[in-house]
Amino acid sequence: MPSTSDGEILARGLVKTYTPRGSAPVRALDGLDLSVAPGTVLGLLGPNGAGKSTTVKILTTLARPDAGRAVVAGNDVARRPDAVRRAIGVVAQRSGVDPVATGRENLVLQARLHGLSGRDARARADALLERFLLTEAAGRRADTYSGGMQRRLDVALGLVHRPRILFLDEPTTGLDPEARAAMWAEISRLAREEGVTVLLTTHYLEEADRLAGGGGRIAVVDRGKVVAEGTPDELKGALRGDAVHLELGPSADLREACRVVAAVPGTREVRGVGSRGVSARADDGAAAVPAVLAALQAAGAPAASVTVARPSLDDVYLRVTGRRYAAEAAEDETPAEQHHEEVAV
Amino acid sequence: MATAEMGTVFTHGRYLTGRRLRAVLRQPAFVGVGLVQPVIWMFLFGQLFKKIVDLPGFGSGNYLDFLVPGVVAMNAMNGAMWAGMGAMEEIQRGTLDRFLTAPTSRVALMTATVAEMAVTTAAQTAIILVLGRVGGAHYPGGAAGIAVVVAASVLVGTVFGGMSNAIGMTVREREAIIGVNVFLMLPLTFLSSAFMAPTLMPSWMRHIAACNPVDWAVRSGRLALAAHPDWPGVAWRLGALAALAVAAVALSVLTFRSYQRSV
Structure with missing residues (x-):
């Protein structure tokens, strides 16, 4: 059993099986364990259908697990759901915005449901509208908002009661690159400056990498x-x-250069590429580069440039699942991410 | 239920009812569109069966007087039966999940739907009563009678609205709601005294009608609008409707649990 002091979010052995009408049961969760320390960001990464949204639904009291236990903000989600609900903000995959109400009305209602007084609710709504650049649209019905505006309103709705924990289920799906970058900045800021614990799901490798980076x-x-x-x-x-x-x-001699690079400790699989390229693998590329450069310099074959390509999350995914992420997520048109650090010499 | 909890039900109910009424006021056309069918029925049937009152044993002087409470009940049932569509829309849109992941009172969520429907139904009933009056109907029962007609329409609306919500929350298929409504609407209407005096019905129909909540609404309204109302007859029917209404709302609140198991 998880103890409540380990983290803001704890899940042990979550199991959930769905039976879609007319088909065989689907085991959406098969013993999922999770722990998130206070004030940190955890990205749940996986292709559609991996169980990310089901996990979020259980942790946010929306769904009940068939087995296992989850503790959020120190409260068991099954036994004290209302205490959990007071501590969390939720930005679901589907927008929860009421389209017939204005942006301000949406926020004020959510604040009042969380127990804010009328005056506090209006003040909080105005502050959030300003922070999410919605002040001008505050009095307009939400069904006139663009996708990005609606998503920002969704996040504002999740933050109305200053939650300790924020859940975001695929927060940037469907957003244009600019809106996505703004969303990333906002999420990072919440964890860094306000100490909010963030659990988000994504099927974008790049997004998981970026958000969990700090x-x-x-x-x-x-x-x-x-x-x-x-x-x-x-x-x-x-x-x-x-x-x-x-x-x-x-002026370099390729074969000689290959021999020199292979002699540097920590390098392996050294190959000549084309007429002037040398490629190798190193346990820690960044640490190996100075030694490689020095050895080449000493051997009279100085390098013109060097590139270190870190293993990507795609490689990680391949290793732990045995499948290429790009193929899994092909339907989402997610290109496999490449992370390069280029060093000019 | 603890007092604090009751307070939450009340305040949340107020906020959520306000939200729904605001939506109705922003799309008032829906209230009017819903009225088109019953009003057509009222004038069509009112004309078509005008002479029906001359049948021995019908016992009413003016068919439109007889018909108005029937049309009111029919309209209330018709409108309420589609409440499940609204519930499904809230699920599909994600609004319901947003409320459910906040400490929102579940009872308030359902009672807000019911309260909004009650206001809408009461307004439609008032419009039908006015149109009936314009068409030549008389309401000798006066204000008390009219109050009973409105109350009965609200209650019968709550019964069918609660049931429709429960279906919407559990089955979550438009086809299911359409199917149930198409299946129930005409039998429930015609197995009541909405259009025909019970004394002239075949006896098996009369017996079924006596157990039909739509008939309870029709007859409590009709009795109360009479010059000399049969108050006990009004009272038991309103009471039965109220009990059913409470049961229907309770059922729809319970469906949140089934929703929680299935999402």
Whole structure:
């Protein structure tokens, strides 16, 4: 059994089976474990159908698990759902905005349901409208809002009562790149400046990487279980093998250069590429680069440029599930992410 | 239920009813569109069966006087039967989930739907009564009679609205609601005394009609509008309607649990 001091969000052995009408039961969650420390961001990463949304529904008291236990903000979700509801903000995959009400009316109602007085509710609504750049549209019906505006209103609705914990289910799906970047900035800011614990789901590798970048963590969900968990760097570091690619100067001897690079401790799989390229793998690419450059310099074959390609989350996904993420998520048109750190020499 | 909890039901009910009424006021056309059918029935049937009152044993002088409470009850049932569509829309839109993940009173969520429907039904009933009057109907029962007609329409609306909500929340298919409504609407209307005096009905129909909530609404209204109302007859029917209404709302509140199991 989880103790309440381990984290803001704890889940142990969550199981949930659905029986869609006229078809066989689907095991959406198959013993999912999770733990999120206060004030941190956890990204649940996985393709559609992996069990991310079901996890969020259980943690936000919307659905009951068939087995397992979850504790959110110190309260068991099954036994004290109302205490959980007071502590959390939820931004669901489907917008919860009332289209016939104005942006302000939506916010004021949500604030009042959370127990704010009329005056406090209106003040809070105005502050959030301003913060989410909706002041001008505040008096307009929400069905006149653009997709991005509606999403911002959704997040504002989730924050109306200053929750300790914010759940965001696919917060940026359907947003244009600009709106997505703004959403990322807002989520990072919430965790960093306001100490809000954030659990978000995404099927974008890039998004998980980015949001969990500043000390946050990623949990890779596959077939109803968490199959890998850690900071993006930990997950990628576990793969032990950055790709290091060198372009040599015009005077270099490729074979000699390959021999020199292979002699540097920590490098392996050294190959010549084309007429002046050398590629290798290194346990820690960034650490190997200075030694490689120095050795080449000493051997009279200085490099013109060097690129270190870190293992991507795609590689991590491949390793823990045995499948390529890009193929899983093909229906979502998510290109496999490539993370390059280029160093000019 | 604890006092604090009751307070929450009341305040949340107020906020949520306000939200729904605001939506109705922003789309007032819906209230009017819903009235088209019953009004057509009222004048069509009022003309078509005008002479029906001459049948021995019908016992009423003016068919429109007889018909108005029938049309009122029919309209209340018709409108309320589609409440489940609204419930489904709230689910599909995500609004319901937003309320359910906040500490919103579940009872208030359902009673807000009922309260909004009650206001809408009462307004429609008033419009039908006025149109009936314009068409030549008389309401000798006066204000008390009219109050009973409005109350009966609200109660019968609550019964069918609560049931429709329960279906919407559990089955969550438009086809199911349409199917149930098409199946029930005409039998419930014609197995009542909305259009025909019970004394002239075949006896099996009369017996079924006596157990039909729509008939309770029709007859309590009709009795109360008479020059010399049969108050006990009004009272038991209104009481039965009220009991059914409470049961229907309770049932629809329970459906939140089934929703929680299925999402």
